[in-house]
Amino acid sequence: MRVASFGMLSTVVLVASFAHAADVKEKAAICAGCHGENGISQTENIPSLAGQPNQFLQWQLVFFRAGARKNEQMSPIAADLSNDDIRNLAIYFASLPPPPAIPSDDNPALSEAGTKIAAQTHCTSCHTDNFAGAKAVARIAHQREEYLLKALTDYKTSVRSGGGQAVMADVAYPLTEDQIKALAHYLAHFK
Ligand code: HEC
Numbered sequence: 001m002r003v004a005s006f007g008m009l010s011t012v013v014l015v016a017s018f019a020h021a022a023d024v025k026e027k028a029a030i031c032a033g034c035h036g037e038n039g040i041s042q043t044e045n046i047p048s049l050a051g052q053p054n055q056f057l058q059w060q061l062v063f064f065r066a067g068a069r070k071n072e073q074m075s076p077i078a079a080d081l082s083n084d085d086i087r088n089l090a091i092y093f094a095s096l097p098p099p100p101a102i103p104s105d106d107n108p109a110l111s112e113a114g115t116k117i118a119a120q121t122h123c124t125s126c127h128t129d130n131f132a133g134a135k136a137v138a139r140i141a142h143q144r145e146e147y148l149l150k151a152l153t154d155y156k157t158s159v160r161s162g163g164g165q166a167v168m169a170d171v172a173y174p175l176t177e178d179q180i181k182a183l184a185h186y187l188a189h190f191k
């Protein structure tokens with residue numbers, strides 16, 4: 001008797017987790033329309049999500065939903081997400097392989113300049129040595145170059161304040177446009 005009811009319970013749990021996986025896949029298909037197949041963006045000014053830290057993804061979705069971070073395309077999408085959606089989508093995108101390295105660098109001198117600025121400004125102290133990010137800190141290695149440029153400019157000009165006591169606003173404020181360009185190029189082509 002006990003064995004039989006235990007068997008039934010585990011069947012119910014199994015069915016529920018399948019339904020849940022299907023639900024995430026369905027939601028993630030909406031995201032793919034902009035963020036690309038497998039979370040690798042092919043579209044200007046839309047970031048790749050694959051391999052971003054789970055916590056970073058959750059916070060950004062919460063910021064969009066709450067209106068603390070605003071974007072014409074992304075805000076309406078986030079407005080419709082439940083807490084469970086946010087948790088499940090973050091787990092899903094964090095589990096995908098991150099964007100691959102770009103095989104060739106069309107401007108090694110700019111990367112070289114970016115390397116120096118990144119060292120001077122201690123980007124790795126938060127973003128980790130390979131810029132993979134951790135917890136609420138973004139992965140920035142191999143992100144789209146023009147999106148990195150936009151993100152740093154948004155912090156510099158207070159369009160985006162970000163979490164973590166708005167550390168990125170403090171980091172980006174003193175950077176010049178040329179320094180931001182070099183950093184974006186270096187990080188997009190990071191080796
Ligand atoms: C209509 C296009 C569109 C769709 C659909 C869309 N997004 Fe976005 N998303 C954007 C844009 C554009 C940005 C960049 C916003 C900015 O520049 O601040 C963004 C940013 C994000 C970010 C912040 C990433 C970062 O690196 O800062 C997350 C997380 C995100 N989207 C998750 C999702 C999820 C999850 C879905 C599906 C439920 C989704 N998006 C669907 C357009 C879209």
Ligand code: HEC
Pocket residue numbers: 047059117118121122123124125126127136137138139140143148151152161162163164167168171183
């Ligand atoms: C004190 C810790 C800290 C330092 C130092 C730091 N960052 Fe960040 N960075 C963060 C955090 C936290 C976030 C997420 C902020 C948010 O919620 O928007 C972030 C986000 C970013 C983003 C946005 C990524 C995305 O996908 O939206 C970029 C780009 C970035 N950092 C670049 C840099 C660069 C370049 C440097 C060095 C010049 C740097 N960071 C130094 C903590 C730091």
